Amino acid sequence: MYKLYSMQRSGNSYKVRLALTVLDVPYHAIEIDILRGESRTPDFLAKNPSGQVPLLEVAEGRYLAESNAILWYVAIGTRLAPDSPIERAEALQWMFFEQHALEPNIGAAYFWLSLVKGGRDLQTHALDDWMERGYAALQVMENHLRTHDFFAAGQLTIADIALYAYTHLADQCDFDLTTFPSVRAWLRRIEQQPGFITMDGSAASSGNAAVGIARA
Amino acid sequence: MYKLYSMQRSGNSYKVRLALTVLDVPYHAIEIDILRGESRTPDFLAKNPSGQVPLLEVAEGRYLAESNAILWYVAIGTRLAPDSPIERAEALQWMFFEQHALEPNIGAAYFWLSLVKGGRDLQTHALDDWMERGYAALQVMENHLRTHDFFAAGQLTIADIALYAYTHLADQCDFDLTTFPSVRAWLRRIEQQPGFITMDGSAASSGNAAVGIARA
Structure with a gap:
């Protein structure tokens, strides 16, 4: 195990x-x-x-x-992992996007604003950058999800799971998802998958x- | 093609x-x-x-x-891509490390300090963070390379190529590699590979x- x-x-x-x-x-x-x-x-x-x-x-x-x-x-x-080389690469593409565009911004904002006591005061110098780059990442996701139900292979893959983790925390750390309707619909779609916790x-x-x- | x-x-x-x-x-x-x-x-x-x-x-x-x-x-x-599942995963491990720990720091420093005219003045608020986190990433690499010639599978893989790209630019954007002898030896090792450009x-x-x- x-x-x-x-x-x-x-x-x-x-x-x-x-x-x-x-x-x-x-x-x-x-x-x-x-x-x-x-x-x-x-x-x-x-x-x-x-x-x-x-x-x-x-x-x-x-x-x-x-x-x-x-x-x-x-x-x-x-x-959860596509079989074809191109679909695998497309899932990986979104997973690398997650680690350089989403997680360093929403993840950092979540850590300092939600988890660490007094974190907001410690990180005021970084907050604007996180917000700007975090919203830019959300916009890329919104654009993709306007015409796709999932990020790769037309079905739930590890790319969706990778991206869900911090996106669903965005509203806990100053991000407003009001103008990202496709992202919000995708979050609900993930939450309806069998086995979701x-x-x-x-x-x-x-x-x-x-x-x-x-x-x- | x-x-x-x-x-x-x-x-x-x-x-x-x-x-x-x-x-x-x-x-x-x-x-x-x-x-x-x-x-x-x-x-x-x-x-x-x-x-x-x-x-x-x-x-x-x-x-x-x-x-x-x-x-x-x-x-x-x-x-350049290992065959075994665990070695593939270990190569991917270092490639994700590259995209969240190395590239956002050394890559950003290189972009603003080396490529963009006047970039240093535009980004003074971010420079300390890049330096601190960039050096932390280099230390993780140094520790690994003390006992390994390459990052995964005991041979040159795409993990080395991913990490080489920004590491070899570090000295062009304020990072000092003097105290990272294993990283410097690894850079030279990559440069001696057949087909290197x-x-x-x-x-x-x-x-x-x-x-x-x-x-x-």
Whole structure:
């Protein structure tokens, strides 16, 4: 069974939990609270020198970092990873977009504005840049979703899961999604997928059994 | 033959040119000068709504964006992309690291300090953050390279090509690599690979034929 080092309120960690739950793959989650320094202990740094979650133990003593690389690894051979080379590359295209255009902005805004006490005062110099670049990323997504239900391959893939994690947190950190109707419709579409769980680990209203942190 | 929309002085574009040249895959390069707005014309935006290079035409009228997704697409089935699932995932791990930890910092510093006239004055508020996070990324790479010759699979892969592009520009935008001896040794190792070309398209001293923009 996979062993996943994860933080409940980390969007990057949520991606992996969501994919594993949608795929109905059992896993053992170990909560690492980065706000309390638990990703910076000698023991954790020996597993991941970057000191970040999520981290997946893929074999005894062998660890894989980077949320989107983990998504790729757990999804390969399943319906969440397209088969054809071009559709795979298009899913990856959106996953790289997520890590350089969306996560560094909405993810950073969420971390400092929602998670860290007093974070807004510490990061006033960066806030304008996050907002500008975060809205630019949302506009790219809105434009794509006007003519597509999902990001790649015409169906739910790990690209959607990667992008959902921080997009669904946008309204918790100053972003206003009013002018992004296609993004909002896509968020609702993801939430209606079989096996969907919210970030706190509870099942969607469709009646799935509760999963998530309770598995740890 | 691949048609590649690329900018000569863009690190992200250079990655793709370098991989295609190392693989000895012919391509037709079309220079897009983003500093002159050529990636924001209606014609280009119809091809890539993100308005970015590199952009690869993978089939008539079908375009793939995001440098690292393009690397993956052109390398699949070649020696630059590992075969085993875990080694593939480890290569992807470093490529995602590149796009969220290295490129947003060294890439941004390079763009504003080296390419844009007066850019340093425009971006003084961001420079400290780029420097701090860029050095943190370099330290993660240094730690890995102390015990590895390459980033994944024990050989040159697209992970090395992705990371080389902006790392080799670090000293052109205020980063000092003196205290990163393993990173410097790795840069030299990449430059000695068969088929290596510099960013301006000239061959390395090993005697390869000049390639790059001259192919356009």
